[in-house]
Amino acid sequence: NAGVMQNPRHLVRRRGQEARLRCSPMKGHSHVYWYRQLPEEGLKFMVYLQKENIIDESGMPKERFSAEFPKEGPSILRIQQVVRGDSAAYFCASSSVTSGEQYFGPGTRLTVT
Amino acid sequence: AQKVTQAQTEISVVEKEDVTLDCVYETRDTTYYLFWYKQPPSGELVFLIRRNSFDEQNEISGRYSWNFQKSTSSFNFTITASQVVDSAVYFCALSEASNSGYALNFGKGTSLLVTP
Numbered sequence: 572n573a574g575v576m577q578n579p580r581h582l583v584r585r586r587g588q589e590a591r592l593r594c595s596p597m598k599g600h601s602h603v604y605w606y607r608q609l610p611e612e613g614l615k616f617m618v619y620l621q622k623e624n625i626i627d628e629s630g631m632p633k634e635r636f637s638a639e640f641p642k643e644g645p646s647i648l649r650i651q652q653v654v655r656g657d658s659a660a661y662f663c664a665s666s667s668v669t670s671g672e673q674y675f676g677p678g679t680r681l682t683v684t
Numbered sequence: 685a686q687k688v689t690q691a692q693t694e695i696s697v698v699e700k701e702d703v704t705l706d707c708v709y710e711t712r713d714t715t716y717y718l719f720w721y722k723q724p725p726s727g728e729l730v731f732l733i734r735r736n737s738f739d740e741q742n743e744i745s746g747r748y749s750w751n752f753q754k755s756t757s758s759f760n761f762t763i764t765a766s767q768v769v770d771s772a773v774y775f776c777a778l779s780e781a782s783n784s785g786y787a788l789n790f791g792k793g794t795s796l797l798v799t800p
Contacts, residue, residue, distance in 0.1 A: 602785065606790075613775075613791070614777075615790070616787040626785050660727065671734075673788060677727070677728045
C-alpha cells in the first residue's frame, strides 16, 4: 500500500514564477491537508480539502495561494508569483476519516531565488 | 495563543539514557486527539501515535512510551535506552473538533540529539 506521495521533492523557482506542488493521498483516503514548515515558525496548517471541495482554507495566505483536489488526480497547491518568503517545506497529509491519523508525504522543498 | 507547548527546544543525551519530551496542550473541546510525530534529518514526518481524549491509558511501544494526563493537560513522550537513530525533531500536535477537519495544531518541536 503506497504511502502519501508528493512531487516534486525539490522545486526551485525564480521570484515571480508559479509553483505547483502535487499530492497523491494514500489509497482509500479522501481527506487531504496541506501544511507549511517555515524555518522559524514550525509546521502550520494551510488548507483542508475533500474531493472537489475546499473545506477549510483558514491557514492559507489571502493572495497568490490556491489549492484544489479534483475528482480525478492529485491535490494541487498552487503559488503564483512566488517571493523569497515562500521558501519552505510544504507537506501534504491524508486521512481516511475526518478525525483519523494523518499520514504525511515526504514534503516538497520550495526554494525561491 | 499557543495551543501546544513543547518547552524543551533542544535536548542532548548520551546513548542508552532515558529521555522524556514534554508536551502541554490547551483546548476547550471535550473531544480531541493528540499526536506525536518524528522528523529525522532526512525531513519526512513519521507518525508515532494518536491518542483520543477519552483514553487516558498510557501506551508502550518498544522503547517508546506515552503518558497522557488530562488533569495537567500533558502528553509526554519517553524514549527508553535512547539510540543514535532516535536523533530527530519530535513534534506534539493537537486536533480538535472545533478546528474544521481536525487539522493538526503543532508545537514548535523538540530537537533531540543522541550521541554515542
